[in-house]
Amino acid sequence: MPTLATSQVQPLTPRDPRLAPWRAFVMAQAHVSRRLDEDLRAEHGLSLQEYVALLILVEAPDHRLRMGRLAELLTLSKSGATRLIDRLVDDGLVGRVTCSSDLRGAEAALTEAGVARLRTAAPTHLRGIAEYFLSAIDAEDIPVVERTMRAVGDRACGTRGRA
Amino acid sequence: MPTLATSQVQPLTPRDPRLAPWRAFVMAQAHVSRRLDEDLRAEHGLSLQEYVALLILVEAPDHRLRMGRLAELLTLSKSGATRLIDRLVDDGLVGRVTCSSDLRGAEAALTEAGVARLRTAAPTHLRGIAEYFLSAIDAEDIPVVERTMRAVGDRACGTRGRA
DNA sequence: GGAGCGTCGTTGACCCCGCAACGAGTCGGG
């Protein structure tokens, strides 16, 4: 395989037909996330971001995570993570714990209420994914979607800074 | 074909492996749009939304569009569109015109400066799409991506309101 | 032809996020 610097698919101009998949991708994302967010807010009073934060925490060892790591996983700035956790703390869904191994660090830890809230909200989220995303894709195409999306994510994430 | 209510791919539980493509999709979108936004801001002082607004306008007949329609195409609320156009007007990139056929309607119209700005910013955007998105996908997979993303977009957009 | 209802875009209040600056804590070298 050629290790061509970065893209080299061809320079790409406006009105190029290869923009079609890109536009479809953008629209898909916009509509699906909006739907998932609406459903969670309407049925459980949680934004999609808040739900994902709880989800990330429940999958972490001890149901706790350093703020910095949490910010990364949420693709959020550090301050964004701080304020998101602030809200969840106010709602009693997570607690703040000072990190044992690093006194300047803080950890967010899921409370019992947080676990419970997540459990009741999960069906809504999962139903949304099935209804808006998975059910629109032919079964045979799913592996391709997974592979390509993973490649895109890695490429856009990995090529950090340097060309 | 079965007209099964909505999803019926299978109820879907947490930790289901079918969530993998969904997660990859979410990460891909997050990283790619962030990159495109950063690049446009750094090189042209435009947010991705502002760029897309200009792009939509340039593709419209007469380079003008009703506010409502613009909001739809941007997947934005009406007030969101109003404020976005406000900024572009302040920058001199678009102008406001009262709609000829409906006195309560307003239209946004691209100025010469807007067209010019779009033209200079386009290469950055197109390069980003090629580099972060297209070049990560095998050529043979691109049609599948386009087809599936279109299907997902339509499904999440079309099933408006009613089950 | 005016009354009532729907639609269009804007505005005010509020929410959420990123950036830059900060205080607190860690770590390595003199």
Add this chain to the structure above:
DNA sequence: CCCGACTCGTTGCGGGGTCAACGACGCTCC
């Protein structure tokens, strides 16, 4: 030791978004 340089999370500020309420206008029907 202790002093600088770095890292961690929080905070002030400002940008950008939504929702609800509004004024202006179009439309229909009596």
